[in-house]
Amino acid sequence: MATPDECKSAIAQLAARLAGPGDRRAEGLDRSVTAEVTDLGVVFRGHLHDGVLDDITTDDGPPAQIRLILSSDDLVLLAVGGLSLGSAWLSGRVKLHASLTDMLRLRTMI
Numbered sequence: 001m002a003t004p005d006e007c008k009s010a011i012a013q014l015a016a017r018l019a020g021p022g023d024r025r026a027e028g029l030d031r032s033v034t035a036e037v038t039d040l041g042v043v044f045r046g047h048l049h050d051g052v053l054d055d056i057t058t059d060d061g062p063p064a065q066i067r068l069i070l071s072s073d074d075l076v077l078l079a080v081g082g083l084s085l086g087s088a089w090l091s092g093r094v095k096l097h098a099s100l101t102d103m104l105r106l107r108t109m110i
Helices: 004-017 072-080 085-091 100-109
Strands: 030-037 042-049 052-057 066-070 095-097
Touching: 004 030, 004 042, 004 052, 004 072, 030 072, 066 072, 072 085, 085 095, 085 100
Parallel strands: 030 066
Antiparallel strands: 030 042, 042 052, 066 095
């Protein structure tokens, strides 16, 4: 099990791996995002816009438009590229609650 600090670092790594500003895959995307780390009981919350994930906190808030639910180990693996979002979602390791369009865009961005 990864620590909360390792998960925070993994979120930063994921943010860095996203398609950046000017990348057509991220163009016009403006969504609230949460990552619920089930084994730690922590929810990371951020704002994804034009391929940039920022305003990352662990504050409570309303339900996000894009919600990831995963274990701390899977979060770390996803961040370093050791786990594909698409295959992890299909196998049930990662739960993703979002519109179909957002799911497909995220899959190409991470």
